[in-house]
Amino acid sequence: MFEKILIANRGEIACRVIASAKRMGIATVAVYSEADRVAKHVREADESVCIGPPPTAESYLLGERIIQACRDTGAAAVHPGYGFLSENSEFAERLEKEGLVFIGPGAHAIRAMGDKITSKKLAAKADVSVIPGYDGVVPDADRAAEIAAGIGYPVMIKASAGGGGKGMRIAHDEASCRDGFERAASEALSSFGDERVFIEKFIDNPRHIEIQVLADAHGHAIALNERECSIQRRHQKVVEEAPSPFLNDETRSAMMAQAVALAKAVDYRSAGTVEFVVDENRNFYFLEMNTRLQVEHPITELITGLDLVEWMIRIAAGEPLTIDQEDIGINGWAIESRIYAENPLRGFLPSTGRIRRYRAPRNVPNMRIDTGVEEGSEISMFYDPMIAKLVTWGETREEAMNAMSVSLNRYYIRGVDTNIPFLSSILKHPVFRSGEINTSFIEREYPDGFATEPIDEGLLPGVVCALSSIHHRFHLRGGTITGQVEGYGRNVNLNWVVVIDGVEHSTRIKEGEDEDGMTVYLNDQPYRVRDDWVIAEPVYQGRVNGIEVNLQIEKHDFRYDFVCDSYAGRVIVCRPNTAELARLMPFKPPPDLSRFLLSPMPGLLVSMSVEVGQQVKPGEELAVIEAMKMENSLRAEQSCVVSKVLAEPGSKLEVDQPILEFE
Amino acid sequence: MVEDSSYMFVTGPDVVKTVTHEEVSAEDLGGAITHTTRSGVADLSFENDVHTLLMTRRLFNFLPLNNRSMPPLRETSDIPGRIEMSLDTLIPDNPNLPYDIKELIHKVVDEGDFLELQPDYAKNIITGFARIEGSTVGIVANQPMVLAGCLDINASIKGARFVRFCDAFNIPIVTFVDVPGFMPGTSQEYGGIILHGAKLLFAYAECTVPKITVITRKAYGGAYDVMSSKHLRGDVNLAWPSAEIAVMGPKGAVEIIFREEAKDPEQLARREAEYREKFANPFVAGRRGFIDDVILPHATRMRVCRSLAMLKDKSLKNPWKKHANIPL
Numbered sequence: 001m002f003e004k005i006l007i008a009n010r011g012e013i014a015c016r017v018i019a020s021a022k023r024m025g026i027a028t029v030a031v032y033s034e035a036d037r038v039a040k041h042v043r044e045a046d047e048s049v050c051i052g053p054p055p056t057a058e059s060y061l062l063g064e065r066i067i068q069a070c071r072d073t074g075a076a077a078v079h080p081g082y083g084f085l086s087e088n089s090e091f092a093e094r095l096e097k098e099g100l101v102f103i104g105p106g107a108h109a110i111r112a113m114g115d116k117i118t119s120k121k122l123a124a125k126a127d128v129s130v131i132p133g134y135d136g137v138v139p140d141a142d143r144a145a146e147i148a149a150g151i152g153y154p155v156m157i158k159a160s161a162g163g164g165g166k167g168m169r170i171a172h173d174e175a176s177c178r179d180g181f182e183r184a185a186s187e188a189l190s191s192f193g194d195e196r197v198f199i200e201k202f203i204d205n206p207r208h209i210e211i212q213v214l215a216d217a218h219g220h221a222i223a224l225n226e227r228e229c230s231i232q233r234r235h236q237k238v239v240e241e242a243p244s245p246f247l248n249d250e251t252r253s254a255m256m257a258q259a260v261a262l263a264k265a266v267d268y269r270s271a272g273t274v275e276f277v278v279d280e281n282r283n284f285y286f287l288e289m290n291t292r293l294q295v296e297h298p299i300t301e302l303i304t305g306l307d308l309v310e311w312m313i314r315i316a317a318g319e320p321l322t323i324d325q326e327d328i329g330i331n332g333w334a335i336e337s338r339i340y341a342e343n344p345l346r347g348f349l350p351s352t353g354r355i356r357r358y359r360a361p362r363n364v365p366n367m368r369i370d371t372g373v374e375e376g377s378e379i380s381m382f383y384d385p386m387i388a389k390l391v392t393w394g395e396t397r398e399e400a401m402n403a404m405s406v407s408l409n410r411y412y413i414r415g416v417d418t419n420i421p422f423l424s425s426i427l428k429h430p431v432f433r434s435g436e437i438n439t440s441f442i443e444r445e446y447p448d449g450f451a452t453e454p455i456d457e458g459l460l461p462g463v464v465c466a467l468s469s470i471h472h473r474f475h476l477r478g479g480t481i482t483g484q485v486e487g488y489g490r491n492v493n494l495n496w497v498v499v500i501d502g503v504e505h506s507t508r509i510k511e512g513e514d515e516d517g518m519t520v521y522l523n524d525q526p527y528r529v530r531d532d533w534v535i536a537e538p539v540y541q542g543r544v545n546g547i548e549v550n551l552q553i554e555k556h557d558f559r560y561d562f563v564c565d566s567y568a569g570r571v572i573v574c575r576p577n578t579a580e581l582a583r584l585m586p587f588k589p590p591p592d593l594s595r596f597l598l599s600p601m602p603g604l605l606v607s608m609s610v611e612v613g614q615q616v617k618p619g620e621e622l623a624v625i626e627a628m629k630m631e632n633s634l635r636a637e638q639s640c641v642v643s644k645v646l647a648e649p650g651s652k653l654e655v656d657q658p659i660l661e662f663e
Numbered sequence: 664m665v666e667d668s669s670y671m672f673v674t675g676p677d678v679v680k681t682v683t684h685e686e687v688s689a690e691d692l693g694g695a696i697t698h699t700t701r702s703g704v705a706d707l708s709f710e711n712d713v714h715t716l717l718m719t720r721r722l723f724n725f726l727p728l729n730n731r732s733m734p735p736l737r738e739t740s741d742i743p744g745r746i747e748m749s750l751d752t753l754i755p756d757n758p759n760l761p762y763d764i765k766e767l768i769h770k771v772v773d774e775g776d777f778l779e780l781q782p783d784y785a786k787n788i789i790t791g792f793a794r795i796e797g798s799t800v801g802i803v804a805n806q807p808m809v810l811a812g813c814l815d816i817n818a819s820i821k822g823a824r825f826v827r828f829c830d831a832f833n834i835p836i837v838t839f840v841d842v843p844g845f846m847p848g849t850s851q852e853y854g855g856i857i858l859h860g861a862k863l864l865f866a867y868a869e870c871t872v873p874k875i876t877v878i879t880r881k882a883y884g885g886a887y888d889v890m891s892s893k894h895l896r897g898d899v900n901l902a903w904p905s906a907e908i909a910v911m912g913p914k915g916a917v918e919i920i921f922r923e924e925a926k927d928p929e930q931l932a933r934r935e936a937e938y939r940e941k942f943a944n945p946f947v948a949g950r951r952g953f954i955d956d957v958i959l960p961h962a963t964r965m966r967v968c969r970s971l972a973m974l975k976d977k978s979l980k981n982p983w984k985k986h987a988n989i990p991l
Contacts, residue, residue: 038752356749356766376749483728483735534740536774555776558717578713585711588667 001317002026002076005103007045008066009081011372012389013293014041017079020309029073031066033059035380040372047073054382060084063091070100077101077316079309083384086292087114103316105291109266113289123286126265128258131277131285133200144181145174147199156202157181159188170202203285205438206277208232209244210290211259212300214311215268216321223256224304225330227273227296230437231426233348238419238442239426241335242299245397245435251282260325262289270315271297271308295338295389298368302334302393333400334393337408337423341385344422344450349600352379355387356415359539361407366393379416387418397435401427409550409565410539422450425566453566455500462544463551463564465520465527468496468507470553470560471573472518473535497579499572504579596646597634597660599653603627607649610660614642623659634659664695664708665715671698671705703784703821721778725792725799727832734799734834741773743796743968750960754880754905758912761807764789764839767879768802771795771837771964777802780825785817790825795837796968801829804839805890807880814886815846816859823862823989830870835971838891841880843912860889861990867895869987873974875899875967878906878945878954893953898977899970901963902945902954909947913939 004027007014018028018041030045035054042048049069052059059065063085066078078095080086080103089110092102104110113119124130134147137160148155148171157169157180169180181197189195207230215221228244229237247255259274266289273294275287297308306323315321342348358375361367371388379385390407394400408424426432431445455463472494479490498505510519510526517530531542531549540551552563559572574582599605606624610616616636623634644661647653664671672693679685679692691697695708709715727734747770753762769775772793779791786809791802803822805812814822829836845851845860867874867889875898876891887908893900902908910916917935924930941947948954958966981987 034756037756354762354766358749374749376752378752477738478724481724481735481737483732485728536739536741536776557721557778558714574717578717582711582713585713588710 001319002101002313004029004046004073004075005077005079005313006031006066006070006073006075007041007079007081008060008085009079009083010036010039010041010060010383012370012386013081013295013372015044015372016370017081017309018044020307021079021313023307024310024313026313029069029075031060031069033382035378035382040374040377049073054380056084056382063088063094066091067094067098067100070098075100077103077313079103079312080292082292082295087290089114101316103270103312104293105268105270105272109268109272110291112266113272113291116288119288120286122265123262123289126258126261128262128274128286129284131201131203134198136198137196138181138199141178141181144197144199145177148177149174151199151201153177154202154204155199157184157197157199159184159192160194160196160198201285203277203279205440206279207244207246207438208237208275208287209247209255209278209284210273210275210294211255212294212297212308213259213263213268213272213274214306214308214315214321214323215260215263215270215272216315217269217318218320219264220321221260221263221268222321222323222325222328223259224300224306224308224328226252226255227294227299228437229296230439231432231441232439233442237296237338239335239337239423239432240296240299241333241397241400242303243330243333245437246278246282248282251278251284255284256325258286262286271312295386296336298370298389298391299334299336302366302368302391303331304328305331332393332395333397334391335397335400335404336389336391337404337427338389339387339411339413339423340419341379341387341416342419343417344419345417345452346600347449348419350381350385351417352381352385353416354378355413357412357538358414359412360388361390361410362539363541364392364403364407364410366403367391367407368393387413387416401433405565406548406550409552409563410541412538412552421452421563421566421568425450425453428456428565450566452568455564455567459547459549459564461522461525461527462547462549464498464500464505465507465522465529465544466531466540466542466549466551467498467500467553467560467562467571467573468509468520468522469518469529470533470540471496471498472509473533474555477535493575495576496573497576499574499579499582501569506576595662596658597622597662599625599647599655599657599659600634601625601627601632602654603632603652605647605649605651605653605659606631608645608647608659610642612642612645616640616642625653664698664705665712666695666708666710670694699781700783703781703817706780707782722792725778725794725834727799727834730831730833732833734832736797737794739773739794739797743972744965746961747771747964748961750963753960754903758880758907761811763808764804764806764812764841764879767839767963768793768804771967772800772802773797781821785815785821787812787815788818788822790821792834795971798971799834800971801825801834801836802839803836803891805842807841810846811843812841812881813843813846814860814863814889815851816854816856819856819860819863819889823866826863826866826870830866830872833872835873835875835974836870836891837967837971838874838876838897840876840878840882840887840890842883842886842890843881844883844886858990860885864889864895865987865989867891867897869981869989871977871979871981873898873971873977875970875974876901877958877963877967878902878908879960880905880907881912882906882908883912884910893955896979898974900953900955901958901966901970902949902956903960903963904945904957905960906945906954906957907943908945908953909942913943916942 006029007017021028028045030042030048031051032042033054051065085091089107092107095102120130132151138144154172169184171177171180184197185195209226209228211226212224226244227242229240231239273290276284277287278284341351343351355377360369368391392400392403405427408420494509496507508521520527527544529544533540538554540553542549554561559570603625606626608623609621617639620636621633625632640662643663647659670689670693676689698705699708768777777793787806789804789806874891891897913935917938921934945954945957
């Protein structure tokens with residue numbers, strides 16, 4: 001076994017590998033860029049080496065620096081994590097030449113699987129089912145119809161030189177196939193100057209399901225069940241689960257057998273993942289093989305009880321894989337949510353900056369968090385914006401989903417925006433809960449992006465009563481203040497109006513304290529509020545009439561900022577007479593911002609492309625903002641006339657700061 | 664002030680028009696936005712009357728009944744020994760990068776509860792009330808996010824008025840310092856920065872309530888002096904290890920001291936490094952007694968709480984005079 005290994009990565013995966021190495025008694029070396037000097041993975045490793053400036057091309061991607069770091073520290077092996085150098089066959093080869101061990105597959109396997117065409121050919125040779133198609137050039141429409149009939153409808157006719165959906169047609173029958181062929185070919189000719197097209201089976205609403213494999217250097221390979229990764233946003237996985245709610249034993253074993261066969265065919269060693277697309281009839285087709293540890297590996301670990309990193313290290317050290325396929329079962333259900341620093345309310349715009357407040361969920365059983373950040377960490381523009389992977393486990397899918405919802409509600413992160421409300425929304429979405437998901441789930445269910453959603457009807461009374469009791473505790477505490485005029489002490493008020501989004505809910509606190517909490521009346525119904533909340537705790541966990549209520553609540557002046565599932569908003573709790581007066585206040589509509597160009601992000605106004613009085617057309621560039629070292633062009637959404645320029649080039653902009661006014 | 668419906672002015676828009684031929688709306692002349700962002704006459708503004716009254720109550724919550732009573736005490740479950748590890752990474756590696764001093768304020772005071780006054784006026788200095796161990800304190804802090812935290816005329820006046828308010832009502836003052844100096848330039852000098860800057864100096868010097876100072880980063884020259892330094896009878900002056908207490912920043916200082924070497928950038932860089940090594944730290948000031956202790960950022964709340972507890976019964980009387988002569 002190695003005495004010391006180096007982890008050529010950063011963030012949560014570096015911390016993850018360090019944790020396994022520590023458990024195995026192996027010393028660890030972290031590498032870091034100048035931006036990561038005080039990062040968590042640097043502190044957790046036994047030693048650390050700085051390998052260059054923040055951009056990845058000048059640090060984490062430089063194999064030479066990593067090898068030098070190994071020489072300097074005496075590390076015998078390198079774990080690449082995922083991304084960066086993990087699927088770089090040249091790096092793996094270089095390490096070998098230096099007498100160092102790459103904790104991953106051999107360079108030949110990386111190379112073979114890294115190429116889409118070779119990998120497909122190899123897969124076909126190993127009897128792995130690949131997407132049926134005709135990879136030769138289709139000469140005419142008759143031949144196209146013949147081929148399509150052979151493959152089975154629906155089929156996709158695609159330009160060989162294609163891209164971006166141009167020259168692509170989907171055909172459901174012979175007529176549309178002939179027609180599609182003509183159109184695709186002519187479109188291909190006009191767009192790419194190349195009229196060659198090919199035909200392949202079209203998979204409608206596919207699921208993305210992958211099989212984890214583990215193989216040693218002695219020819220033994222096993223499959224560790226599947227992971228369902230269909231919930232994706234722009235090909236980025238968001239929520240993953242294991243096992244898949246869709247597979248039956250038969251399909252599962254067939255997929256696992258094929259994955260193992262493929263691993264053996266490329267002489268695979270270490271942990272790897274074989275990705276498949278699965279259609280509605282449980283036909284599955286090979287997509288590609290990832291020759292590294294996947295981001296979503298924890299869910300496999302939770303249902304199999306194995307430590308994949310540990311096995312990667314053992315296999316790299318030449319140890320045989322002592323587990324047989326029969327030993328692998330499925331224990332319960334695991335779900336992973338990827339928490340990203342992005343703003344779901346603003347089209348998932350990345351959010352960078354300092355994490356001012358960070359508190360992981362507490363008191364959730366069977367929860368695991370893989371993260372590389374802590375309070376005070378910086379989400380830098382240089383790296384992946386993933387904050388953490390939140391994983392929950394349950395005996396059943398239902399249990400795992402509920403635990404996930406609770407954990408998301410208790411995950412308190414401030415300073416950067418996160419996709420937590422969006423994840424909460426997915427977790428309670430009826431389609432997701434039914435398990436009838438596929439890769440178009442987000443596109444189909446959130447066609448206009450994400451907006452904050454009202455609190456569930458069923459949960460609302462509990463939330464209102466919890467808010468009322470929270471405010472009452474502030475009120476009672478306020479009564480203990482010193483310096484009151486004697487004889488004129490404060491009267492305790494018991495009636496509270498909770499105003500959420502302009503809707504008033506009248507509550508009354510039961511006089512005198514219950515033994516273990518408060519009773520709040522709402523619509524003359526008693527609600528028993530039980531919790532261990534203390535004033536100023538940002539996370540509220542309690543039960544109202546036995547129903548669990550989880551909130552994030554922060555008092556700001558006279559109102560509360562509060563978050564519950566996919567709802568985020570402000571709430572005022574006040575006396576009935578205050579509410580009555582508030583009703584008389586004039587309603588001030590928020591300013592009409594459609595007449596303004598607002599800065600979508602903090603940054604520097606580099607240049608202004610228009611001037612006062614200029615007529616602009618939709619799509620025309622208005623201004624350029626530099627943010628995160630990237631120049632972002634702001635374009636007109638509709639045709640309009642510029643009436644005022646509100647910011648000077650060279651000035652610093654804040655989010656939502658107006659730049660231009662239109663007529 | 665209530666937004667869109669309240670106005671304050673000495674002479675209204677009609678008189679202004681007759682006398683000076685200047686056309687201005689009531690809103691622009693003396694509305695809530697004008698007074699909270701331009702004139703500094705009003706402290707806060709709100710959407711409507713109800714919000715304004717609720718906030719007035721919140722403000723009164725921090726104040727004693729009169730200038731002879733002590734500020735009120737309120738229970739809190741926030742412990743004085745709370746450690747905030749994240750403050751250790753608050754100061755960026757690069758001394759020219761800003762950071763938000765409000766994060767420090769929120770993490771030091773009870774329950775993160777801070778009522779900021781004049782938040783939209785002279786944003787380079789922050790003033791407001793908070794509680795420490797349940798008792799009201801006034802917070803004054805330079806804001807590196809705005810004008811690098813430089814003191815200008817408006818900031819000096821805003822700070823001075825707040826310090827005197829606290830002193831008048833027996834409210835201890837906690838000052839967080841990260842100030843690169845006074846704002847240079849003709850508009851400031853013509854406007855009388857010497858006179859107005861002295862107001863802040865005078866206010867701190869004259870005030871007799873407990874004064875705790877924490878220097879987080881830059882404390883340069885005259886501006887350092889003004890910000891509740893030991894020289895102005897600061898009671899407990901603490902510094903983070905990142906503090907730089909000097910007449911000016913290393914670069915500027917070297918360019919003046921070694922003016923004859925200005926043509927040799929290499930030599931100058933060496934001198935700068937030397938200066939940085941020698942003076943860009945809190946220890947020189949500590950050796951002379953201007954700093955009581957160098958503390959780790961994560962322990963700031965604990966040290967501020969302890970210092971205030973120690974100074975609870977501070978009693979100090981200024982020599983008798985008819986009244987002080989603050990440079991008005």
